[in-house]
Amino acid sequence: MVSTTDATPEQVRAALAELADPARAAASARFFKTGPGEYGEGDAFLGVTVPQVRSVAKRFAGLPLDGVRRLLSSAVHEVRLCALVILVGRFDRASRRRARDDAERARLASFYLDAVRRGRVDNWDLVDASADRILGAWLLDPVAAPGAPAMHDLDELVASPDLWQRRVGIMATFAFLKAGDGAPTLRLAPRLLSDPHDLVHTATGWMLRELGARVDRGELEAFLEANAARMPRTMLSYATEHLPAEERARYRAMR
Incomplete structure (x- = not known):
């Protein structure tokens, strides 16, 4: 050094x-x-x-x-x-x-x-x-x-x-997810559902996937039930990546 x-x-x-x-x-x-x-x-x-x-x-x-x-x-x-x-x-x-x-x-x-x-x-x-x-x-x-x-x-x-800046905003919530707190991700993710850029979709879907894996799968599923129909395809794909195949298919069919 x-x-x-x-x-x-x-x-x-x-x-x-x-x-x-x-x-x-x-x-x-x-x-x-x-x-x-x-x-x-x-x-x-x-x-x-x-x-x-x-x-x-x-x-x-x-x-x-x-x-x-x-x-x-x-x-x-x-x-x-x-x-x-x-x-x-x-x-x-x-x-x-x-x-x-x-x-x-x-x-x-x-x-x-x-x-x-x-x-x-x-x-x-x-x-x-x-x-x-x-x-x-x-x-x-x-x-x-x-x-x-x-x-x-x-x-x-x-x-x-x-x-x-939008990607920084949602990616910053990863620190909370690692600590077992999904609230910031759940608060910000709905605001990015209509974002025009795929790189925001990937980041948001990634954080939602981590919500289910690290915090509470039930919280992820509740978010998906409410929002899957209007989630961009890439965001939904990332968010459901760790779910069983039949659940992934059901959520993707909601679009």
């Missing part, structure tokens, strides 16, 4: 650039739909694998927040991912300390929400690697802190015209 005083965003970028693979970069650009009019339009890739990104993030775990902010402004996908992995690690360390650092947790949660609103967390893998680990984890166990994220911020995110 590079110390807090030594780490710089330029070092992080250089470390990632050393691992660049042009062939993998081209494949990633296709996989993450970067063509004109696609959800990842204009995103740039180095061709660095996720394990490699995580290894670099571990080396530069002491990067100051201003450096993380500068990395998040990069046009390069893996650079932004590395910044988020550093941020998640920092939040985890603040949460695990014997004397938990709630001031640091509040600061990091606020920093993350600001980055989301500024459009820095702007692809599905970036969202999924960070939303529940920072924003969700904070909201699950918050402390009084001026300006820190609150539950109403999830409502604002799922109502946003921005695809990625």
Whole structure:
């Protein structure tokens, strides 16, 4: 790990650039739909694998927040991912300390929400690697802190015209599901039934599936009874994935 005083965003970028693979970069650009009019339009890739990104993030775990902010402004996908992995690690360390650092947790949660609103967390893998680990984890166990994220911020995110903010809003509820609490997912999911984007359908269906698997299958079934007829096909498919085949067929027939 590079110390807090030594780490710089330029070092992080250089470390990632050393691992660049042009062939993998081209494949990633296709996989993450970067063509004109696609959800990842204009995103740039180095061709660095996720394990490699995580290894670099571990080396530069002491990067100051201003450096993380500068990395998040990069046009390069893996650079932004590395910044988020550093941020998640920092939040985890603040949460695990014997004397938990709630001031640091509040600061990091606020920093993350600001980055989301500024459009820095702007692809599905970036969202999924960070939303529940920072924003969700904070909201699950918050402390009084001026300006820190609150539950109403999830409502604002799922109502946003921005695809990625909506995905962050529903994915943040994963932290609650892991803790056995399905209420935030059940509160937000109905608002996304008419969402226009498949990437929100997949995330919402995923969280509903986890509701049934981790919290209470009866709560999932009650939601499906009330909403299956108007759920997008992909959302319903994800939500019913762990149910018996005959139940899946019955709910899908309701559409």
